[in-house]
Amino acid sequence: GAYLAQDCWAVQRRYRQIDDGDGYINYEQLERLVCAEEHSLLFLWDLFSQQNELIDMKELLSVVCLFSSARLEEKGKFLLSVFDASRCSVNTGEEVAGLCTMLLVILWRCTGGPAVRVRDISKALRRDLPEIVPAYKEAADLVGASKAFTSERVIHQSDMELLLAPIRSAYERLSVARAPPGDSPP
Missing domain, CATH: 1.10.238 (Recoverin; domain 1)
Structure with a gap:
């Protein structure tokens, strides 16, 4: 997408501010971390959340990076x-x-x-x-x-x-x- 390399690093920095040490985020945290339209966030959530509750943060950072324009x-x-x-x-x-x-x-x-x-x-x-x-x-x-x-x-x-x-x-x-x-x- 339109994310550049610095945007990937920004997502990681925002995550460090809310990190509780377990390596997972919920949907509300996803909304704060990834600047994307609602339908894109729902797509990410549906595809990568575990039991519709949490997303592994390494996986999310990897997704953001892989599909970035970096x-x-x-x-x-x-x-x-x-x-x-x-x-x-x-x-x-x-x-x-x-x-x-x-x-x-x-x-x-x-x-x-x-x-x-x-x-x-x-x-x-x-x-x-x-x-x-x-x-x-x-x-x-x-x-x-x-x-x-x-x-x-x-x-x-x-x-x-x-x-x-x-x-x-x-x-x-x-x-x-x-x-x-x-x-x-x-």
């Missing part, structure tokens, strides 16, 4: 920060797998495509990350692949170009990679 690199950096449990701007392979799984689940919910399994994403990333991120390969060689994946914080936002290279051409064919229509609401 550049791919901006989306990647924002999402790495959302999934960084340590808040130190460095991620584990497991966190990156969680991010990838979340995005694919969102697309699955919106399109009805094939279901996504965390196990499959994790397996693929365990195989591919050493070839994509040199620091991750070093960590895997040093402490072992399993420990590197779950606990070594070696994936930096500065690795964004490396992380995005394998998916860039596929992403650019998606409608979420294009600018919003001129009549899109802010």
